[in-house]
Amino acid sequence: MTVRPDSTARDRRRWAQYLVNERAEARVYRELAGRKTGEERAILQALAEAEGRHEAHWLGLLGGEPGSVPAASTRTRMLGWMARHFGSIFVLALAQNAEGRSPYDQDPHATAAMAADEKVHEEVVRGLAARGRRRLSGGFRAAVFGANDGLVSNLALVMGIGATGVGAHFVLFSGIAGLLAGALSMGAGEYVSVRSQRELLEATEPAELDAGVLPDLDLDANELALVYRSRGMDAEDALTRARRMLHRSRTSGAAAAESGPVAVPDAHEVIGGAWRAALFSFGFFASGAIIPVLPWIFGLSGSVAILIALILVGAALMGTGAMVGLLSGAPPLRRALRQLLIGFGAAAVTYALGLLFEVTLG
Incomplete structure (x- = not known):
């Protein structure tokens, strides 16, 4: 094969980038297929074969294997790393997002079949990811809500108390009390909520x-x-x-x-178990709520403690937001910033109220 005579150096660089990305994506699907059995394994292998056909197209345009190739895109390399080290649910969520952003629609050198393949691949990966999301959704919902509530509520509590000018020991006591009360309340509330929802479903199933x-x-x-x-x-x-x-x-x-009954499949699986949800909610609320209290636990006080608490909670909020974004196939940075703004907004309100009480009582 020979390279297309009308191609430019810029075209060939772009084709080489497509080539390495397709190879890397095929490796991701083969890595995942190696961990699966049955139908899921066959689907992932078929996706890898499709990426191989796309690879062959770019090789043909390049006239064979180029002398040097660029590194795969950051997104594709991250997919490969996660495929080797983490569960498939995270990888499939990222792959779904990647397939939905294929540039082949706008590239004149990609065939219409390739562009159509990428759109179909997005739906295939979405279907595979949905299985994992259903299995994860009950406990994951309780974990994310618990951790986020613990972070936001206890940050708001310690900042509001701290702004009144009371001693560091009182802020620490209030934070620990808020952790225990909130975790117990969240666990009990989650148990009642999930149990009631499951009982309602059981009552409505034919x-x-x-x-x-x-x-x-x-x-x-x-x-x-x-x-x-x-x-x-x-x-x-x-x-x-x-x-x-x-x-x-x-x-x-x-x-x-x-x-037999005409029911929605996997309804109970999506909700999850009541005890499991309660334990997830309790544990993750406590793990989130302890973070804003850490500066006071280590003996800090005043503005320094508040600043460090903000930094720690901000990082944690962005982490939980990014994880939700990854699992839902949405842009993780946007979800991370949304979590950060909501959490800091609540903290700012209580801090302002604490300053108001300090002025009023002082």
Whole structure:
């Protein structure tokens, strides 16, 4: 193969960058496939093969393997590192975001099929990531909410108390009390919330019909059809299904599997267990709430303690926000800044109130 005669040096640099990125992405999918089995493994291997076809396209335009190639993009290198060291849920979330930002739509040297592939890949990766998100969502929700609430509420508490001018020991006592009270409240509240939601779901899930009563039903009265209509089927489809069910029960006496519930799959899995959510919420609230108190634990006080608390909590807030962004496939920096602004906004309000009380009481 020979390089395209009408290509420029800039074109060839761009093609070489695409080439190494496609190779790196294929390696990511193969790394993930090596940890999976069954259908997920086959899907990831197919994605790696598709990236290989894209690689071959750029090799063809370059006229074969170039003498030197650039490093893969930072995003792609990070994907590869995470694929080797972390769980697939983080990698797939990042890969989903990367596939959605493919430049092939705007590049005249990429084929229409390649651009279409990237759009399809985004949905494929989204589907794979959704499985992990469902498994993670219950405990993860409690962990993120618990840690964030602990960070924000206790930072607001110690800053508000500290702004009144009281002694460092009183600020420390207030922070520890806020940690314990908040963690217990969050754990208990999360348990009640999740348990109530699961009980509500159990109460609304349709039960299996007793096959023994089917032959005795009056088809003309459409009683069985009403069951299916109450589960979301339109009248015509419900009647058709009811007739089929009654026919089967009267001719063979078999209990039809179709009579089972029409429910949303994985509903309980998404919510998670009540005890698990409570423990996650308690533990992560406590781990978040201890951070604003650390300067006073180590003997600092006044403005220095408040400044260090702000720095520590700011870093933690940005970390939790970025993690949520990664797992949701959204830009992590935007989510990190949102968490930071919300947390510092709450702290600023309580600090201002503390200053007001200091002036009033002084």
